[in-house]
Amino acid sequence: MYRYDEFDREFVDARVAQFSDQVRRRLSGELTEDQFKPLRLMNGLYLQLHAYMLRVAIPYGTLNSRQMRKLAEIARKYDRGYGHFTTRQNVQFNWPRLDETPAILNELAEVEMHAIQTSGNCIRNVTADHFAGAAADEIADPRVYAEILRQWSSLHPEFSFLPRKFKIAITGAPHDRAAVQVHDIGLQLVRNEAGETGFTVFVGGGLGRTPMIGRKVRDFLPEADLLAYSEAILRVYNLYGRRDNKYKARIKILVHETGIEELKADIEREFEAIRHGILTLPKEEVDRIEAYFAAPEFAAPGDEALFDAALETVPGFANFAARNLNAHRQAGYVSVTISLKPIGGAPGDATAEQMEVVADLAARYGHDEIRVSHEQNLVLPHVRKADVPAIYKVLAENGLAEANAGLVTDIIACPGMDYCALATARSIPVAQRISERFGASERQQQIGDLKIKISGCINACGHHHVGHIGILGVEKKGKEYYQITLGGSADESSSIGEIIGPGFSYEEVVDAVENLVDTYVNIRDGEGETFLETYRRVGETPFKEALYGTQ
Amino acid sequence: MKLVTANRLSDGEVVWLGAAGRWVETLFEARLLESREEEAAALAEADASVARQEVVEPYAIDVIREEGHLKPVRFREQIRAAGPTIRLDLGKQARRQESAA
Amino acid sequence: MADTIYRNGAFEADSWLKVADDEALPAEGQVLLSLERFLSIADENAEGLRVGVVLKAGERAQALEGRLEAVALIAIEFPKFSDGRGYSSARLLREKHGYQGELRAIGDVLLDQIPFMIRCGIDSFEVVNEPTRRALVEGHSVEVPVYLQPVGRADEVPLGTRPWARRHVAAQRVGQQAD
Numbered sequence: 001m002y003r004y005d006e007f008d009r010e011f012v013d014a015r016v017a018q019f020s021d022q023v024r025r026r027l028s029g030e031l032t033e034d035q036f037k038p039l040r041l042m043n044g045l046y047l048q049l050h051a052y053m054l055r056v057a058i059p060y061g062t063l064n065s066r067q068m069r070k071l072a073e074i075a076r077k078y079d080r081g082y083g084h085f086t087t088r089q090n091v092q093f094n095w096p097r098l099d100e101t102p103a104i105l106n107e108l109a110e111v112e113m114h115a116i117q118t119s120g121n122c123i124r125n126v127t128a129d130h131f132a133g134a135a136a137d138e139i140a141d142p143r144v145y146a147e148i149l150r151q152w153s154s155l156h157p158e159f160s161f162l163p164r165k166f167k168i169a170i171t172g173a174p175h176d177r178a179a180v181q182v183h184d185i186g187l188q189l190v191r192n193e194a195g196e197t198g199f200t201v202f203v204g205g206g207l208g209r210t211p212m213i214g215r216k217v218r219d220f221l222p223e224a225d226l227l228a229y230s231e232a233i234l235r236v237y238n239l240y241g242r243r244d245n246k247y248k249a250r251i252k253i254l255v256h257e258t259g260i261e262e263l264k265a266d267i268e269r270e271f272e273a274i275r276h277g278i279l280t281l282p283k284e285e286v287d288r289i290e291a292y293f294a295a296p297e298f299a300a301p302g303d304e305a306l307f308d309a310a311l312e313t314v315p316g317f318a319n320f321a322a323r324n325l326n327a328h329r330q331a332g333y334v335s336v337t338i339s340l341k342p343i344g345g346a347p348g349d350a351t352a353e354q355m356e357v358v359a360d361l362a363a364r365y366g367h368d369e370i371r372v373s374h375e376q377n378l379v380l381p382h383v384r385k386a387d388v389p390a391i392y393k394v395l396a397e398n399g400l401a402e403a404n405a406g407l408v409t410d411i412i413a414c415p416g417m418d419y420c421a422l423a424t425a426r427s428i429p430v431a432q433r434i435s436e437r438f439g440a441s442e443r444q445q446q447i448g449d450l451k452i453k454i455s456g457c458i459n460a461c462g463h464h465h466v467g468h469i470g471i472l473g474v475e476k477k478g479k480e481y482y483q484i485t486l487g488g489s490a491d492e493s494s495s496i497g498e499i500i501g502p503g504f505s506y507e508e509v510v511d512a513v514e515n516l517v518d519t520y521v522n523i524r525d526g527e528g529e530t531f532l533e534t535y536r537r538v539g540e541t542p543f544k545e546a547l548y549g550t551q
Numbered sequence: 552m553k554l555v556t557a558n559r560l561s562d563g564e565v566v567w568l569g570a571a572g573r574w575v576e577t578l579f580e581a582r583l584l585e586s587r588e589e590e591a592a593a594l595a596e597a598d599a600s601v602a603r604q605e606v607v608e609p610y611a612i613d614v615i616r617e618e619g620h621l622k623p624v625r626f627r628e629q630i631r632a633a634g635p636t637i638r639l640d641l642g643k644q645a646r647r648q649e650s651a652a
Numbered sequence: 653m654a655d656t657i658y659r660n661g662a663f664e665a666d667s668w669l670k671v672a673d674d675e676a677l678p679a680e681g682q683v684l685l686s687l688e689r690f691l692s693i694a695d696e697n698a699e700g701l702r703v704g705v706v707l708k709a710g711e712r713a714q715a716l717e718g719r720l721e722a723v724a725l726i727a728i729e730f731p732k733f734s735d736g737r738g739y740s741s742a743r744l745l746r747e748k749h750g751y752q753g754e755l756r757a758i759g760d761v762l763l764d765q766i767p768f769m770i771r772c773g774i775d776s777f778e779v780v781n782e783p784t785r786r787a788l789v790e791g792h793s794v795e796v797p798v799y800l801q802p803v804g805r806a807d808e809v810p811l812g813t814r815p816w817a818r819r820h821v822a823a824q825r826v827g828q829q830a831d
Contacts (some may be wrong), residue, residue: 031783047662158743243737
């Protein structure tokens with residue numbers, strides 16, 4: 001993991017002092033709410049329906065046990081005993097007081113954490129593959145570059161008041177687990193024929209009101225030019241992105257309205273003017289950062305007979321092993337997904353006690369590493385296969401052993417109208433009801449891979465556009481109403497889901513989803529064909545007929 | 552019928568404008584506004600309170616009387632008045648249960 | 653309000669005369685013109701004058717290319733503090749076009765944005781917001797003094813081994829320039 005040096009420490013401490021001063025000036029009236037709002041957002045502090053909400057950064061979703069324990073402590077001391085892990089690999093506390101946020105930030109700084117740029121019209125937390133450094137199919141570790149970009153973008157003097165928020169994601173493997181094509185900048189690590197590391201660059205992806213898949217602007221950007229090219233993109237966006245309408249202010253709209261070729265020319269012109277300059281990344285420095293992310297010293301594989309025996313004897317373990325383990329590049333090791341989607345639970349929520357359980361497991365069995373996935377689960381990236389049965393036992397005792405990674409109940413949902421000031425409908429209880437409907441283990445296994453994503457408003461924090469089944473909650477004549485999209489996907493074959501037809505009431509929506517799933521099971525070409533594959537093969541007609549009858 | 556609501560600056564707590572310009576934490580204590588004039592006067596009081604750094608973003612909401620109790624028209628405002636529908640142990644609804652117990 | 657311009661660590665009177673597009677140019681003195689007006693007059697018509705130009709948000713710094721020698725002040729407008737176009741304009745003027753004269757922020761200039769403006773090359777500020785004026789007079793600094801990205805300023809030095817990390821050559825008060 002990256003560790004702070006004296007400058008990083010000084011930086012974060014000074015930022016805490018700066019924000020504390022801003023809070024003081026707000027409370028004394030030197031800053032009006034209009035003036036304070038962008039400042040507090042730039043430090044992750046929202047005012048939601050019931051209270052303030054603090055979003056704490058977990059850079060590229062990586063944290064250690066000490067940091068996780070600190071999150072648990074904050075949940076207990078300043079909040080209501082729980083936290084919510086988000087689709088951008090961060091964590092949110094739903095009940096902090098404004099006048100206590102400086103104290104919270106001081107505590108976070110003790111463990112090298114902060115809330116810098118988790119909101120606001122600036123460059124947000126850079127996200128990466130949650131299996132980075134562990135996945136068997138990885139070309140290079142994306143966290144090295146995510147960390148460099150995180151540093152470069154922190155309190156950037158030129159890019160702190162952009163037209164709108166700006167999100168960067170990086171994947172290090174050909175199988176894209178970081179949804180890079182639906183980010184403002186998406187980076188895919190590649191090697192060229194000479195074996196050099198670089199990036200395929202996508203610009204202008206995003207969800208929200210106008211979902212768009214990113215456009216490729218570079219097949220191969222050399223590693224050394226990462227910052228210069230990013231600065232060129234940001235400068236073009238800062239100068240020319242629309243500021244007259246916040247719903248048209250993301251870079252995707254600039255790409256759309258300017259045309260990708262012209263915009264690409266603008267970026268390249270800006271890039272030419274600054275490349276080979278002070279932003280060039282020296283190889284030695286990339287190597288130095290890379291060393292922080294070196295793989296842990298893996299132990300000998302251990303007795304895998306324990307694992308094999310557990311498959312036979314421990315109830316539920318075979319399902320867990322089938323769904324929640326990911327292939328590791330080290331022989332004898334796996335990555336374990338800890339589901340934060342218990343049947344009927346609020347997606348992404350973890351209690352302080354659960355956070356401590358995960359911290360203990362990471363310290364004991366997982367080389368002290370934890371990841372947050374953009375699917376709102378936790379991951380122990382480096383675990384000996386032989387230790388999985390012991391881990392499973394602890395997880396099961398603490399409501400964390402749901403064997404549903406990637407299944408129909410592994411639902412992404414935004415907080416929705418139960419918490420969020422922008423929401424127009426609830427998301428969490430819809431997720432809970434769907435989860436209960438499909439909760440039986442055999443039924444889930446039989447349905448197979450299926451991603452349901454739910455947003456409580458058009459801003460699409462629940463990524464509904466890229467759900468195999470997407471659900472968007474809106475308000476219609478004072479009632480919650482849910483629109484369903486089908487066929488979305490956020491991996492290397494990204495697509496935006498299509499609206500299937502008129503929406504459903506809060507009461508009807510779960511039946512509608514079940515109807516869609518049953519239709520898929522009936523028409524799929526064998527158990528090996530996933531929902532998405534079936535949809536792509538047969539199109540919307542059978543699903544439409546199932547929901548609305550034949551016209 | 553309307554009420555004026557806001558969030559308290561120091562802790563974000565949902566409040567409504569009560570009698571004599573005081574902000575109250577429960578909806579039933581709020582001052583009912585029966586006319587446009589009363590609403591305008593209440594919003595002016597609220598703006599003055601904003602200027603004293605007491606609350607942020609005040610606005611008027613519609614309420615109806617149901618079984619003798621005031622109830623916000625919009626579902627969003629009902630949730631603000633109670634707490635998350637998925638966590639009855641949190642928010643104002645939890646305090647009501649505690650005080651009833 | 654008498655002294656509205658904050659420069660070199662103190663407030664001073666604005667010595668620039670704003671001349672509207674339809675007003676005649678005076679014979680001498682310091683005049684602040686719109687970009688359009690400035691581009692429409694030849695340098696010889698401004699003889700005897702020191703000329704400043706207002707660059708509104710959305711106007712391109714590039715438009716001044718080739719004429720920068722004739723300009724003694726560029727006033728970059730921030731129509732709202734949350735409109736960040738001026739930061740890019742400032743950096744382009746300093747780092748790409750090599751502008752050496754005074755670069756002023758005008759409009760909605762507030763305390764928390766001034767450190768960013770300085771790093772982008774702005775060296776004077778028209779400040780009307782009272783709390784900001786008070787804080788500047790009192791020397792109340794809110795800056796984070798470690799920077800994690802290089803900008804083209806001569807008074808910042810690399811920090812440690814990371815070439816993108818920077819610190820000011822000497823601890824300075826907000827608004828003071830090292831030269």
